[in-house]
Amino acid sequence: MQSYVGTGDEWTVAGRSFASRLVVGTGKYKDLPTTAAAIEASGAEMVTVAVRRVNLSDRNAPMLQDYVSPQRYTYLPNTAGCFTADEAVRTLRLAREAGGWNLVKLEVLGPPPTLYPDMQATFEAAKALIKDGFEVMVYCSDDPIAAKRLEEMGCVAIMPLGAPIGSGLGVQNPLMIQMIIEQAKVPVLVDAGVGTAYDATFAMELGCAAVLVNSAIAMADDPVLMARAMKAGVEAGRLAFRAGRIPRRGFASASSPMTGLIRS
Amino acid sequence: MSVTSEATRITVNGEPLAVAPGMSVAGLIAQLGLDTRKVAVERNLEIVPRSTYADVRLTPGDALEIVHFIGGG
Numbered sequence: 250m251q252s253y254v255g256t257g258d259e260w261t262v263a264g265r266s267f268a269s270r271l272v273v274g275t276g277k278y279k280d281l282p283t284t285a286a287a288i289e290a291s292g293a294e295m296v297t298v299a300v301r302r303v304n305l306s307d308r309n310a311p312m313l314q315d316y317v318s319p320q321r322y323t324y325l326p327n328t329a330g331c332f333t334a335d336e337a338v339r340t341l342r343l344a345r346e347a348g349g350w351n352l353v354k355l356e357v358l359g360p361p362p363t364l365y366p367d368m369q370a371t372f373e374a375a376k377a378l379i380k381d382g383f384e385v386m387v388y389c390s391d392d393p394i395a396a397k398r399l400e401e402m403g404c405v406a407i408m409p410l411g412a413p414i415g416s417g418l419g420v421q422n423p424l425m426i427q428m429i430i431e432q433a434k435v436p437v438l439v440d441a442g443v444g445t446a447y448d449a450t451f452a453m454e455l456g457c458a459a460v461l462v463n464s465a466i467a468m469a470d471d472p473v474l475m476a477r478a479m480k481a482g483v484e485a486g487r488l489a490f491r492a493g494r495i496p497r498r499g500f501a502s503a504s505s506p507m508t509g510l511i512r513s
Numbered sequence: 514m515s516v517t518s519e520a521t522r523i524t525v526n527g528e529p530l531a532v533a534p535g536m537s538v539a540g541l542i543a544q545l546g547l548d549t550r551k552v553a554v555e556r557n558l559e560i561v562p563r564s565t566y567a568d569v570r571l572t573p574g575d576a577l578e579i580v581h582f583i584g585g586g
Binding site: 326 | 582
């Protein structure tokens with residue numbers, strides 16, 4: 250069957266092109282084999298990863314890299330758990346040494362229950378990381394002014410939240426996401442808040458370059474099936490965006506011609 | 514590796530560890546049974562480039578962080 254997705258419709262970030270517009274997280278899975286199977290089913294080419302201390306008391310524990318090959322997938326190391334610019338820079342310098350690349354996901358979060366992006370700290374960390382040579386994809390609030398400022402600082406992708414991390418509520422503020430997309434010259438990704446496939450479709454219909462999903466796949470009853478659903482959802486949304494939807498109207502418009510009707 | 518009175522006392526990932534005098538970062542990683550291709554090392558807040566593991570000698574009081582990639586969102 251011919252695929253209309255991915256052929257000549259890649260998106261590009263920091264000089265790297267991707268056919269898949271679904272970026273997936275690798276956290277919260279019950280085990281590494283499920284992680285690997287779900288990512289395979291998602292069709293994703295880019296995956297987010299965290300940087301943590303090696304467990305010295307269990308040195309034979311399986312490693313993510315044994316299941317999700319960094320040769321096959323572009324690892325996007327994150328700064329989850331970092332609360333200051335210094336911590337973020339320190340963590341990503343280690344990631345760069347472990348992985349050998351500069352493309353990173355900056356996220357500086359406030360405390361639960363919101364885990365909302367701490368924008369003051371995010372600005373400071375973005376500045377420090379860009380100065381240190383990193384290409385920064387930045388998780389941020391759905392604030393068009395903040396998004397523009399991050400782009401002007403040199404961030405290579407803007408990633409506003411659709412809804413709080415892990416909430417599964419979908420895009421809560423589509424107007425602001427759309428404003429951010431319309432003014433941006435770098436890719437905009439909805440990161441966080443996707444609950445099910447149509448949330449991803451909706452984000453793509455708004456014109457996002459891609460969508461980042463973790464919890465909605467990892468915590469589904471069947472993560473592999475949900476990964477496949479997300480793949481289809483993202484593709485549907487992208488195709489619909491490209492096709493151009495009909496305007497919303499407050500009245501009916503017959504689908505069948507009103508001429509040539511038989512009459513008695 | 515036996516720990517002698519001349520052992521070099523360091524900290525690895527927050528845990529105290531005694532290693533043989535003059536041990537290199539490469540030696541430590543081998544002793545810990547880790548794969549150099551899958552980890553990154555920070556020594557006293559400075560990255561240790563992988564290419565220098567064999568040359569960098571551990572000194573008493575060194576604080577090392579050895580990290581790897583795990584699942585994350």
